Amino acid sequence: MNDFLLSLAQAVAKGLLTGMVYGLMALGLSVIFGVMRVVNFAHGEMMVVGMYLAWLAFDQLQINPLFSLPLIAVVFFGLGYALQRGLISPFINRPEHQQFLLLLAVATLLVNGCLAIAGPDSRGVQLDSQFDSYEVGPLVLDAVRVHAAIAALVITALLWLFFTRTRIGKSIRAAADNHMGALVVGLDVRRLYAFTFGVGAACVGAAGALMITIVPVTPFLAAEYTLLAFVIVIVGGLGSMTGALLGGLLIGVSEAVAGLLLEPSLKSMFSFGLLIVVLLLRPQGLLGRRDSR
Amino acid sequence: MNRRAALSLAVLFAFLLAAPLLLGNYGLSVLILVLYFAFVGQAWNIMMGFAGQLSLGHALYAGLGGYVAAGVYFHYGLGPWAGVFLAIAAAVAAGAIVGYLGFRFSLAGVYFALLTIAFAEFTRIGFDNWPWAGGSGGLFLKVERGVTDIANLRGGATMFYYIILALAAGTLMLCRVLLESRLGRYWLAIREDAEAAQAAGVHVFRCKMIAVMISAALTAIAGVWSAFYYNNLFPETAFAIGRSIEMTLPPIIGGLGTLFGPFVGAVVLTGLGEIFTDVGDWLHVPGIKQIFYGLALLVIVMYRPAGIWPWLATRLGFVERSK
Numbered sequence: 062m063n064d065f066l067l068s069l070a071q072a073v074a075k076g077l078l079t080g081m082v083y084g085l086m087a088l089g090l091s092v093i094f095g096v097m098r099v100v101n102f103a104h105g106e107m108m109v110v111g112m113y114l115a116w117l118a119f120d121q122l123q124i125n126p127l128f129s130l131p132l133i134a135v136v137f138f139g140l141g142y143a144l145q146r147g148l149i150s151p152f153i154n155r156p157e158h159q160q161f162l163l164l165l166a167v168a169t170l171l172v173n174g175c176l177a178i179a180g181p182d183s184r185g186v187q188l189d190s191q192f193d194s195y196e197v198g199p200l201v202l203d204a205v206r207v208h209a210a211i212a213a214l215v216i217t218a219l220l221w222l223f224f225t226r227t228r229i230g231k232s233i234r235a236a237a238d239n240h241m242g243a244l245v246v247g248l249d250v251r252r253l254y255a256f257t258f259g260v261g262a263a264c265v266g267a268a269g270a271l272m273i274t275i276v277p278v279t280p281f282l283a284a285e286y287t288l289l290a291f292v293i294v295i296v297g298g299l300g301s302m303t304g305a306l307l308g309g310l311l312i313g314v315s316e317a318v319a320g321l322l323l324e325p326s327l328k329s330m331f332s333f334g335l336l337i338v339v340l341l342l343r344p345q346g347l348l349g350r351r352d353s354r
Numbered sequence: 355m356n357r358r359a360a361l362s363l364a365v366l367f368a369f370l371l372a373a374p375l376l377l378g379n380y381g382l383s384v385l386i387l388v389l390y391f392a393f394v395g396q397a398w399n400i401m402m403g404f405a406g407q408l409s410l411g412h413a414l415y416a417g418l419g420g421y422v423a424a425g426v427y428f429h430y431g432l433g434p435w436a437g438v439f440l441a442i443a444a445a446v447a448a449g450a451i452v453g454y455l456g457f458r459f460s461l462a463g464v465y466f467a468l469l470t471i472a473f474a475e476f477t478r479i480g481f482d483n484w485p486w487a488g489g490s491g492g493l494f495l496k497v498e499r500g501v502t503d504i505a506n507l508r509g510g511a512t513m514f515y516y517i518i519l520a521l522a523a524g525t526l527m528l529c530r531v532l533l534e535s536r537l538g539r540y541w542l543a544i545r546e547d548a549e550a551a552q553a554a555g556v557h558v559f560r561c562k563m564i565a566v567m568i569s570a571a572l573t574a575i576a577g578v579w580s581a582f583y584y585n586n587l588f589p590e591t592a593f594a595i596g597r598s599i600e601m602t603l604p605p606i607i608g609g610l611g612t613l614f615g616p617f618v619g620a621v622v623l624t625g626l627g628e629i630f631t632d633v634g635d636w637l638h639v640p641g642i643k644q645i646f647y648g649l650a651l652l653v654i655v656m657y658r659p660a661g662i663w664p665w666l667a668t669r670l671g672f673v674e675r676s677k
Contacts, residue, residue, distance in 0.1 A: 100464050148656075155659065157463050158408060162606050162655045165599065169648030176641030280641070284595060288475070291468055326490065330479040336472045341459045 067199060072317040074200050080313020081210035082271045084306040085217060086286065087293035089264030095300030096237040096257040097153060099160055103168035104265060105286030111137060111269020112278035113175050119186040119273075126186060127212060130270040134216075134263040141262025145255040153254070168283070176280040185277030209271040216267055217306060220260070224302070233257050237300075265290075292336045298349025307348060311335075358671040370519055374512045382511050386518055388617075388624045390580065393522040395604030395616030396529055397572035402602070403611035404529075404538065405565035406545030408463060411452070411470030412573050412601045414477055415445040417592035419574025420581030421487050424495055427506070429486070434507045438578045442571045448473070449570030450563065457562050462548075471595060478593030492588040495581070507582040514583045521579065522617070525572060529613055532568075541565060545611070573601070607654055609661025614672075618663045626650050 090104045101107075111133055118129040148167070152160050193204035224230040236243040236253045243250050272278075289312065294300075297308025312332055319328040339346065369376070373385055394416065401407050422444045423437035432440075452473050456466045482490045502509035507517075532538045540561045543551040552558045581587050591597065605611075608619025626647060634643035658665055667673045 148652075157467075158402065158602075158606055158610060159655060159659050161408075161410075162603075162651060166648045166651035166655060169644055169651065173641035173644040173648065177639050177645060181640060288471070288595070291471075295465075295468060324483070326482050327479060330476060333472045333476045333479070337455075337469065337476070340461060340465060340469050340472070341455055344459065344461060344465055 068321060069318065071200055072321045073314050074197075074202055075206065076314035076317030077310055078202065078206040078210040078313075079275065079317065080310035081213040081306075082268055082275070082309075083289065083293055083313050084309025085213040085271070086265050086268035087290045087297070087305040087309050088217065088220065088302060089261040089268070090290045091294045091297070091300055091302065091305040092264065093258055093261035094294070095302075096233055097254050099149060099153065100157070100164070101261070102161055102164035102287065103171060104290045105288070106168040106171040106283040107137070107262060107265045108269045108272070108286045108290075109175060109278060109280060109283040110171050111266035112273040112282075113179055113184070113269075114266070115270035115273045116179075116184045116186060116278060120184075125188060126270045126274050127208060130212065130267050133270045134267045137266030138259040138263040140259075142255045142259035144262070145258035149258065150251065150254065168287070172280050172283045175283075179280075181279065181281075183277040183279045186273055188274060191274075205274045209274055212271055213268070216264070220264070221302070223260070229253070229256060233260075289332070292332050295336055295346060296339050298346025301346060301348045304346050304348035308346070356671045362670060367523075374515055379511065382515055384624060384628055386511065386515050386583075388620045389515075389518040389522045390576065391600070391604045391620035391624060392617040393518060393525055394573060394576045394601045395608070395620055396522070396525045397569050397576060398601045399605040399611065399616050400529065400532070400572070401565050401569040403605055403615070404533065404545065405541040405562055406548075407456075407562060407565065408467045409470045409566075409569075410467040410595070410598050410602065411472075411474035412569075413593050413595070413597035414448055414452070414470070414474040415570040415573035416577030416580070416597065416601070417474075417477065417481070417587075417589070418444045418448055419577030420587055420592055421481065421493065421577075422574075423578040424493055424581040424587055425487055428493060428495060433505050434578055434582055435505065438575060441574045441578050445570040445574030445577070446567045448477075449566045453563050453566035457559050471598070474593050474595065474598060478589045481589035481593065487589075488587070490589060492586055494587075495585040497585050514579070518579060521575060526613060526617070533613065537561065537564065542611075603651075605661075607651070607661060609663035612661065612663050612667075614667070615661050615663040618666060619661070622654075622662060 086104075086108055089107075090101055093099060093101050114133050114136070115126040115129055118124045118133075119126060144167070148163065149160075152163050188205065190204040190208065195202045195204060195207055224234060232243070232248050233253050233256065235246075236248060236250050240250065243253075293308035293312050294305050295308075296311060297304030297306070312335075315331050315335065316328055319331045323331075370385075374382055377385065394412070398409065398412050401409050419438075419441035422441040423434050426432040426437045426440060427434060452470055456469050461469055481487050487493055496508075498508045502513055504513060507513075533542075540551065540556045543554070543556055544558055544561055548558055577592075581592075603623055604619030605616045606619070607623060608617065609615030627643075630643040630646040630650075633646065654662070664673075
């Protein structure tokens with residue numbers, strides 16, 4: 062019994078660490094939706110592109126993904142900004158099915174671009190730290206997971222500072238709260254939207270750079286990550302920052318524990334079950350506000 | 355509809371009736387795909403195009419339909435003409451559950467779409483672990499070459515062609531009747547403004563439930579047809595989110611809520627798919643087919659966001675050109 066409790070604690074710890082990275086990924090989706098009410102159906106595909114970029118930097122230049130991360134985030138910010146300015150902006154007030162089709166097209170291009178360039182084989186990075194671990198009491202924690210979780214936590218804290226302390230972050234929150242009001246006080250809402258999409262993209266790009274240290278990447282992971290990000294933000298509350306983090310931790314732990322107790326093929330059943338229950342009983346998510354629907 | 359429009363429809367229908375005589379094996383297989391996508395697209399269109407409820411989980415109904423009919427044939431030898439009723443019953447029940455929960459808890463837009471995805475994924479994982487349905491290893495129907503057994507749907511492409519043609523044409527008529535009916539008008543009112551429709555005395559919940567149940571029933575028939583046409587079923591593909599998305603594309607590309615939109619969209623998408631497959635084989639780059647496909651979707655949604663049919667209809671004389 063003691064053995065079981067120990068392996069359970071081990072799984073929970075592992076889930077919490079992975080969940081931090083999930084949370085960062087979902088944060089990008091949540092920020093984009095919360096501000097401009099556009100659902101980024103290409104989110105998992107962007108995540109996979111981030112993983113490939115970090116893999117490429119490691120493969121060609123032997124740069125540890127933790128150090129190529131800032132550059133990837135900057136590149137993603139630029140791409141997200143341009144994507145919003147060039148493609149998504151005219152669709153902001155269009156019906157949902159048209160936004161869906163647009164982002165589906167973007168997703169198809171991104172994931173098959175990766176397939177065309179890197180091929181269908183799974184690509185991973187080999188770091189020395191992948192063999193290290195930290196011992197905390199009776200628990201053994203993988204070093205890469207600990208590093209990734211700390212990095213995710215730092216990025217999230219920076220993001221929080223950005224949204225609460227900087228002028229542009231506050232302006233973005235103002236535009237999200239009251240679109241008309243933001244226009245009236247003279248904010249350039251279109252530029253703020255592009256900036257927001259850039260920030261959301263940078264989050265998911267950074268999450269991709271962290272994820273590649275934990276699991277190898279294939280193009281076929283993209284759709285799975287999109288769904289995972291949806292599950293996380295709905296459970297946590299679409300548009301809520303802390304909700305996305307909480308959702309990430311919850312899904313990370315539930316996946317790890319389900320992987321321990323159930324057959325591997327059944328483990329995502331739990332996530333979808335949770336999604337259905339939350340959608341029905343608390344559609345605004347665990348930490349969402351009622352009026353944010 | 356003017357004379358030119360009526361004439362072009364008549365020519366099209368005559369061509370479709372004679373197609374197995376005119377086309378080779380390859381041409382017929384492409385046309386079969388076109389009609390299949392026109393049929394499932396039409397079924398999905400009832401829910402989204404008419405009643406305005408975005409479902410991204412229609413693979414649930416097609417997969418259930420296919421599995422039920424193929425399963426009872428495989429295990430008990432019950433032919434698909436009887437099995438299709440069981441298939442419809444299963445899909446309608448599933449549609450009623452999804453619809454009841456979604457509409458009772460008033461989920462709209464993306465939230466409703468996510469609920470439909472969640473149910474489809476949930477069912478996919480369930481079938482992966484259900485031995486009766488073959489689990490993740492799949493369910494296979496025996497292929498008998500050179501036989502035409504209409505009672506058990508064992509036979510060649512021509513038989514499947516005429517069945518899917520009848521289904522696609524029949525559903526087009528059904529949709530026309532539905533759209534002209536009182537119920538159809540209620541759906542359009544709900545699609546445009548559910549609150550206003552409710553205020554005007556439309557029983558919104560009941561109308562939405564009827565839409566999801568009709569749509570699920572037709573999609574289940576498509577699922578049965580495709581299970582017997584392809585002779586195999588895997589949870590990974592039968593309930594895949596990709597399959598659900600495939601069903602939404604013909605009506606969105608062709609023209610959401612229009613009668614001919616799903617057909618036009620199916621022609622365009624299947625045609626592009628076949629061309630890009632050839633280009634991809636020639637270029638030998640993995641994923642290049644999908645890249646062209648994605649570019650085509652991008653161009654269409656940017657320049658014809660309301661779909662191809664509304665624009666084409668004016669050109670062909672189906673709708674009077676606005677002056």
